[in-house]
Amino acid sequence: MMGIYPHGSSNEYSLKETSPQLGGGPQSKDKTSSTYDLVEQMQYLYVRVVKAKELSVFGGGEVVAEVMLGNYKGVIKRVSSNHAEFDQVFTFSKDCVQLSMVEIFVKERDKDDNLGRVWFDLSEVLKRAPPDSQLSPRWYRIEDKRGDKSKAGKVMVSIWFGTHADEAFAEAWHSKAAYFHLDGFCFVTSKVYHSPRQLYLRVSVIEAQDMVLGEKGSYTMRYxxxxxxxxxxxxLLRTKVSVASANRVVNNPFWNKDLIFIVHKPLEDYLLLSIEDRIMPGREEVVGRLLIPLATIERRWDDTLVPSRWFHIDNHNNPFSNQSDPSKTRFGSREHIRDSLDGGYHVLDEAIKYSSDLRPTAKQL
Known part of the structure; x- marks a missing residue:
């Protein structure tokens, strides 16, 4: 991917090659890329410090907690040791990770000595990404300077590696935004660009039967x-006008036209087919409509044709139609179509020469 960026200390602009880490690549073994595709992934270490208990603080004074990762340090606001509810999330960009461990210290207010610490080996930290469930915090014993865990107390912590799409990102303290005041962190939000899962919608408009015209006498005056x-x-796409045939009745038009659309998940939209009669140039009349939810359309992963279907048409010009339930119409118009969602190949959304993702939409493939 090429882009124009400032280069060097001069004011000139030059081309600079970038290589974004696209989620879900065929060679990727990262769990985050298999569960939540992003246009470009940015990895973060998340540390949530929930609360502490059984702290050895004289007189029930105030305590603070610090999260340290190399040269980066995040300080949690002071709270009472009797009700040490911190509930603070810290994020560290993966390029800020300089050591193989992260430490959490608990200290008394205005004292240099800490009551104890908890540390985690980053090689053992789990990875998650939405829509995976969030990791539940756990109680960990605090160890003092001598490594004794029997008297220092406990702290509730959860730690994980995630992306900027994580739900905790917006509320977290950010290592790269440490110059903000603590109250301003709520205004630091992520820019998340999801890569939508797209499919081709193939619609074959075959024919219709027993169409009823809106104008009286139309059959005798014109075709x-x-x-x-x-x-x-x-x-929006349209077929050509049905060609007259000696083997077909005038109100049984035939098209046999294939149309292709691009849709994306979630499939919340509708497929609308409107049969119209061109009365004269610049004047058309709708003689029937059909509405199909995309979620009800059959999917296919290979070149096997799905069965075609007949649908009853909503036709207000038909005196015999049952508008509340078209399937119970005594004499009604019908339309014959074949529709399918094709996931056996990739929807091209980039220049072919520079395509970064050629995987089929269907996960089975």
Missing amino acids: PEFYVKVQVGNQ
Whole structure:
């Protein structure tokens, strides 16, 4: 990927090559890339200090907690030792990790000596990414300067590696934003660009039966010019006008036209088919509509054709139609279509020469 960035100390701009770490690559073994695809992943170490108990503080004074990772230190606000509720999250960018361990110190207010510490080996820290469930905090024994864990108390902590898409990112103390006041951390939010899982929607408009025109006497005055408009979201395609045939009745138009759309998960949109009659240039009349939820459309992963289906059309011009339930219509118009969501290949959203992801949409493949 190429971009224009400031280069060196001069004011000139030059091309600089970047190599973003795309989530879900075929060679990636990172758990985060397999569960939550991001356009570019940024790794963070998260440390949540919840609370402490059984602290040896004379007179129930105030205590503070510090999280240290190499040269980076995060300090938690002072709280009463009787109710040591910290509930603070710290994040450290992965490029800030200089040591193989992170330490959590508990101290009395205005004293240099600490009551004890808890430390974690970063090689044993778990990785998670939404929508994985959050890690539950655990109680850990605090060890004093001599390594004794029997008298110093306990601290509740959870620690994990995640990305900037983590739910805790917005509320966390950030190592790269340490110049902010603690109250300003709520304004530090992430820029998350999700890579949507896209599919091709293939719609074959085959034919319709028993269409009823809106204008009286239309059959005797002219041959109806039926065509179909198919819409998904802001994508709109249409068939050509049905060609007259001696083997078909005028109100049984035939198109056999394949149309392709691009849709993305979650499949919350609808497929709208509208059969229209071109009465004259610049004047069309809707003679039937069909609405299909995308979530009900069959999916396919190979070149096997899905079975075609007949649908009852919502036709207000039909005096025999049952508007509350079209399936119970005594004499109604129908439309014959074949629709499928194709996940056997990748939806191209980049220049072919520079495509960074060519995996099929279907996870089975």
